[in-house]
Amino acid sequence: MADLRVDIKEFITLHGDKYDSLNTLTIKEIDEISKRVVTIPSSSEKEIMSVASSIGSGTYITEDIQYARFTNLGSSTTTGSVPIVLTFKNTGSSGNQEFAVKVDEGYSYVYSSVGVTSDITPANTASAALTRPGGVTNTFIATGSSANIYDASPHSSSFGSLSNVTAISSGSYNCTLELFVASK
Numbered sequence: 001m002a003d004l005r006v007d008i009k010e011f012i013t014l015h016g017d018k019y020d021s022l023n024t025l026t027i028k029e030i031d032e033i034s035k036r037v038v039t040i041p042s043s044s045e046k047e048i049m050s051v052a053s054s055i056g057s058g059t060y061i062t063e064d065i066q067y068a069r070f071t072n073l074g075s076s077t078t079t080g081s082v083p084i085v086l087t088f089k090n091t092g093s094s095g096n097q098e099f100a101v102k103v104d105e106g107y108s109y110v111y112s113s114v115g116v117t118s119d120i121t122p123a124n125t126a127s128a129a130l131t132r133p134g135g136v137t138n139t140f141i142a143t144g145s146s147a148n149i150y151d152a153s154p155h156s157s158s159f160g161s162l163s164n165v166t167a168i169s170s171g172s173y174n175c176t177l178e179l180f181v182a183s184k
Contacts, residue, residue, distance in 0.1 A: 004030045004067060004182045006110075027066050027182065034060075034181045037073065040084050042169035048179060049165040051136060062161055063135035064183040070165070071108040073176040081105040082171035090140060090160030097142035097160050102170060111162070114139050136162040 003026050010021040038048060049068070050059040072084045081104050088111065089098040103109050114134045138159035169175040 001029050001031055003028050029184050030182045032183050037176060037178050040167045040169050040175045040177050042172050042174055045166045045168040047164055048167045051162050060181055062137055065136045066113045066184055067182040068111045069108055069180040071178040072103045072105050073178055074105045082169055082173050082175050084175050084177055085168050085170050087166045089164050091163045099142040
């Protein structure tokens with residue numbers, strides 16, 4: 001097992017004043033990582049990540065995923081930035097749901113796990129809040145109307161579990177995407 005350290009750094013000097021920022025997250029008990037670079041076509045949406053309750057070819061285990069990063073490495077064109085559209089799909093209590101985000105060239109989108117109820121009041125406060133045993137179970141709601149975000153429990157079954165991620169280049173050129181997944 002190893003700890004995954006994620007640093008988000010911002011450096012800016014505006015009107016002679018520095019407004020730098022560093023945020024660090026350490027995720028404990030990582031047993032495996034997967035890193036791949038894939039070509040995302042402009043012609044059709046392709047599945048780039050599958051999530052299920054058991055291991056399979058190209059499939060990650062729902063309860064084990066702790067962190068996933070999707071980075072648009074760019075395209076082969078010199079005509080400018082080509083965004084990638086990522087669609088996250090779940091299997092919620094109210095049927096299949098999905099949401100999409102556009103990731104511009106050079107940018108990243110991070111999808112992280114959530115804890116379980118025991119993380120809210122951990123017995124061992126030194127480590128329990130950093131180990132997220134919930135994986136990507138009950139991680140998002142996507143509806144055509146108002147989402148039930150005022151549910152009494154943030155781990156309610158009204159949130160669906162991530163089931164897969166698809167991608168398509170939103171321009172007329174293929175793009176390159178880096179996928180990094182850390183699991184326990």
